[in-house]
Amino acid sequence: MTEIQTHDIEIEQHGNFVDGKEVEMTGAEMIDVRDPATGAVIAQIPNSTREDVDRAMRSARAAFEGKEWGGMDIRARARLINRLADAFEANLETLYRLETRNNGRPINETRAQLSRLPDFFRYFAGLALARRDDVIPVEGNYLNYTLRTPIGVVANCTPFNHPLMIMCKSLAAVLASGCTTVVKPSEYTPLTTLKLAQIFTEAGLPDGVFNVVLGYGKDSGRFLSEHPDINKLVLTGGTEAGQIAGSAASKVFAHQTLELGGKTPVLVFDDFDVDQAVNLAAFGAFIGAGQTCVCGSRHLVQQTIYDEFVEKLAIKAQGIRVGDPFDPATQMGPVISQRQRQRVMSYAQFGRDEGARAIAGGHEASVEGFEEGYFVQPTVFADVRSDMRIFQEEVFGPFTSITPFTDEADALRLANDSPFGLGAAIRTNHVARAHRVARDIKAGIVWVNDHHRLDPASPWGGVGLSGIGREFGTESFNDHFDVKSVMVAMNDEPQDWYGDPEGRRRLN
Known part of the structure; x- marks a missing residue:
């Protein structure tokens, strides 16, 4: 690793790590590595041949x-x-x-x-x-x-x-x-x-x-x-x-x-506490600025509690503190790049164009002192239909949607209306329902009354796309x-397939 100075900013120059040490990459095409909170170049790496x-x-x-x-x-x-x-x-x-x-x-x-x-x-x-x-x-x-x-x-x-x-x-x-x-x-x-x-x-x-x-x-x-x-x-x-x-x-x-990729459905049934469902929704959708393959990106909410859930999740999302990642008070940082921020903004526009209702965010976020950073407001769209792009396609940002359902069968139909099958989550206090839905949902990982949890002993992976x-x-x-x-014969009997026709009792 070497360091260069540019406008009083130290920029590390790295090479590949091979045979226990970094390799000096003379003459290589170099790629800028940026701090997404400031947009500043903090390192350069080679584009390996x-x-x-x-x-x-x-x-x-x-x-x-x-x-x-x-x-x-x-x-x-x-x-x-x-x-x-x-x-x-x-x-x-x-x-x-x-x-x-x-x-x-x-x-x-x-x-x-x-x-x-x-x-x-x-x-x-x-x-x-x-x-x-x-x-x-x-x-x-x-x-x-x-x-x-x-x-x-x-x-x-x-x-x-x-x-x-x-x-x-x-x-x-x-x-x-x-x-x-x-x-x-x-x-x-x-x-x-x-x-x-x-x-x-x-x-x-x-x-x-x-x-x-x-x-x-x-x-x-x-x-x-x-x-x-x-x-x-x-x-x-x-x-x-x-x-x-x-x-x-x-x-x-x-x-x-x-x-x-993933497009994680979160099924919220009306026997579950709405406030707790909203807290879990915010965690599932906005941790890591929503840049996770198991982001809670499709909230399917039972009709009987739908309006209350929508109202409370809007308030929760609007209250999330976006800012300097090194400030302990910050609750959400930037997305990784300007390109990724533009992607999130394009899906916000798709949602508006298709008739969904923006109840929180949907715009770039401004953070004082970090004007060049790639910040996005936590974004929530309600009244989302299953034929909309924001229901079907992975956004990979702080972006989630809410869709009503009538009963368990309707919830499963909506949840499985996707080519993806990585994560899924269920919010219910009904034990039998939790196990039924976990069995029937198309996913490699299912959380019941939680989200984003993993353990090195628990297999992790998906189905479908x-x-x-x-x-x-x-x-x-x-x-x-x-x-x-390894197959070992445990007897000393002589064997001669070609010379002893009477011994041909078994080939395999």
């Missing part, structure tokens, strides 16, 4: 096949991963502040989220220790058992909204399984990924196990996903990006875990291995 990506992949392959990492005992690896978790924890204050500066989330949100991440690694270290292969009863005098071997090099493309959290969902399983990785963070938010690679290397992670390549998704991300030597692709991003990258990775038959595969849990851990079946 195919050769740059290939260098990182060769490093990861060498580490995977080398004795230091590839030959490491499982218990030694688990102890190392726990040391990495401790190192992560020791550097949390630095990581909080760097992530807040880079992606604009309020410091209170960033601190609460990143504090969870060391336990991701501890959980997967535990899985590594607890792993057992199977002995399978089979017909005849045979012993059949399985052996699992790490699949190899994992390519991981991460988004801007939760840079460290989403990267760590994959990285923890990669390390615990004995694989290696090349991470391509979003060009908007590369700084904490680079910092964590440095922290882990200093804590003892062997060189080449965790490499980072930088650049645009359409260039370095594409080169990574289509690289002939990847064994698994993990990508969190938009559905179109997942389709492109997944198609490329399928050509080399790489395993895939893709967490893509929201992707394939699962992160977290034993599902993710197991998908980092190839399974080998």
Whole structure:
């Protein structure tokens, strides 16, 4: 890393992280990284070439096949991963502040989220220790058992909204399984990924196990996903990006875990407290400035409480404090870029044009002292029909809609009227209804009377256009291995298929 001075602002210049160190990228096309709260350039990163990506992949392959990492005992690896978790924890204050500066989330949100991440690694270290292969009863005098071997090099493309959290969902399983990785963070938010690679290397992670390549998704991300030597692709991003990258990775038959777009329905039944439903709605819709794949973006509210819910959510949204992400009083920061702010504004206009009723926001937000930042008002549209664009399409900003329903069947019909199926939420005190709706809704994750909750033991992923595969849990851990079946004959009887016709009792 080097630093340059521009108008009294220090701008860090970073290179890729390969073989345990940052690589100086002389002559590379450089990309500006901006603070979304101020619009100021805070760093520059290279747009990696195919050769740059290939260098990182060769490093990861060498580490995977080398004795230091590839030959490491499982218990030694688990102890190392726990040391990495401790190192992560020791550097949390630095990581909080760097992530807040880079992606604009309020410091209170960033601190609460990143504090969870060391336990991701501890959980997967535990899985590594607890792993057992199977002995399978089979017909005849045979012993059949399985052996699992790490699949190899994992390519991981991460988004801007939760840079460290989403990267760590994959990285923890990669390390615990004995694989290696090349991470391509979003060009908007590369700084904490680079910092964590440095922290882990200093804590003892062997060189080449965790490499980072930088650049645009359409260039370095594409080169990574289509690289002939990847064994698994993990990508969190938009559905179109997942389709492109997944198609490329399928050509080399790489395993895939893709967490893509979402349009989360939130079903609010009239037996649930309206004030609590409104509080949960605000949390689900506006945490992270709504830039989450599981943002509570479609609120389906029973007709009998619809007007009350609409009135109270409007008041709640209008009262959210938008401002400086480093101010502890701030409740919502900026969106990631001017481009993303324009996208949110375009959907606000779609809502007005289609006849929905704007009850909160719908405009850019002005923050004193941060006039160049990318702030948006928390936005709520009511009286939204299922054929409207704001009901069907992902906005990815502080934007939610409200639609009335009559009964449980109507609520499910509206909830499932979407090609997406990542998250869903149910607000009800009726136990049987909660389980019925959770069963029948098309989603990979369902929250009952809550939102946005995750745990490293709980599988995470979607259905439909929201992707394939699962992160977290034993599902993710197991998908980092190839399974080998070993069949051992347990008798000494001679066998001669061609010379003993009478012995041909069984072929398979």
